[in-house]
Amino acid sequence: MSDRALFVVRAGALTTVQDRGRPGHAHLGVPRSGALDGPAAALANRLVGNRPEAAVLETTLNGCALRPRSTVTVAVTGAPCPVAVDGRPASWAAPVHVPAGALLTVGAAVSGVRSYVAVSGGVTVEPVLGSRSTDLLSGLGPPPLTDGAILPLGSPAPLPTRVDTAPQPAPPGELLVRVVLGPRNDWFTPEAVRDFTTRAFRVSSASNRIGLRTEGPALERRLKGELPSEGMVLGAVQVPPDGRPVVFLADHPTTGGYPVIGVVREPDLPAAAQAVPGTPVRFLAVRRR
């Protein structure tokens, strides 16, 4: 094993390898996958001088702890959290120097759900269909991190001379997502469509990388029949028989048989991925561009 590697001391609740995913294979039943908060992952890569397609780690709520075998630069973005190197506090959302063998601790998220850890050189597990992302729906890509795992790292690029310090959006206290109605809004009663776009929902604790599940008013169908399976897009709001809308995130199935009442605009999905369970959600109907 080369020196360019990362030893996983504490994997955390759910930490996965993510890059920009593997779009283009939906016709084979392959989800796109990739970092749920893409802008945060991209910022982490920029801060350590990685190319935008480099793979990073995506944590869930309670962070992780890592020990690099060689000296690296790391950056932690996304959900704000305490960062420490050998117990000494380090900066969040900034390049951090981690000497070979030192312990990098990514603490529990103070707000939000998913923190991103970029390491100079990127995580270089074997790609599958052009991506290193873990896809939790279909099992493609590397398995979620486990304690004691070792992840290979690539060769670092020179650090950027001008570091991007663009402020990140704070994880939402209330989630307002814009939604374009259709293609199957006509499968619902007018009252259900009105409820969907006017009433408050809450993020359910059953949410995951496949979908943001919600609790709130049940949306009643006008058409009771079975919809033949059809292709699903990122951000599709599918309504299963219980009437509670589910917003499809990166690991969503490529086809589905429940009607899609609307589609969330892609720029609004990173905030959705950072909304903790219980967060109020409102769907704001907007016109198609």
Added chain:
Amino acid sequence: MRTLPVGDHALLVEVSSGEEAQALHAELVRRRAEGSLSVGEIVPAARTVLLDGLADPARLAAELAAAEVPPAPPRAREAVELRVRYGGPDLADVAAHWGVPPREVARIHAGTEFTVAFCGFAPGFGYLTGLPARYDVPRRATPRTAVPAGSVALAGPYTGVYPRSSPGGWQLIGTTDAVLWDHARVPAALLSPGTRVRFVEAP
């Protein structure tokens, strides 16, 4: 052909049958290959084809609204042959649904030429059509928590082969050793939309 806009960058094209969806899918793939259609994903399904990653969905929608469903493409490619040991746990139930002796299920199934209508559920899982409508079967009332990889199964008008062990509610009529999905292989999927398939009874 009816086009339904999906979000800002996608279009769902709805047709009236699975055959039309397959023909439309083949035509759209052909147009992408010749460079006259720029699109991220072309996802066929039971009665629809989804086009995702379009720069101008409204323009394509207007163009498709005026178009006829294309004729079925010529069947040029060789069929993929899958060797099957018939005899799954639901073979007798399927025979009862079909109104034939159990032995006949293998003969009818292996005597049919199938086409992959679309994929979904899992990487490499194809929804194969070809059996006449009188052989449609319901899903099992209670899905199994684990269906072994290689299981050949029926549900509705479709035949499918489980690429890996997973939960499933389809009726199991046999098993194959064929590797449906191997991401280290090119192509990773043995079956993709439009592939012709024949099941051959293993002795």
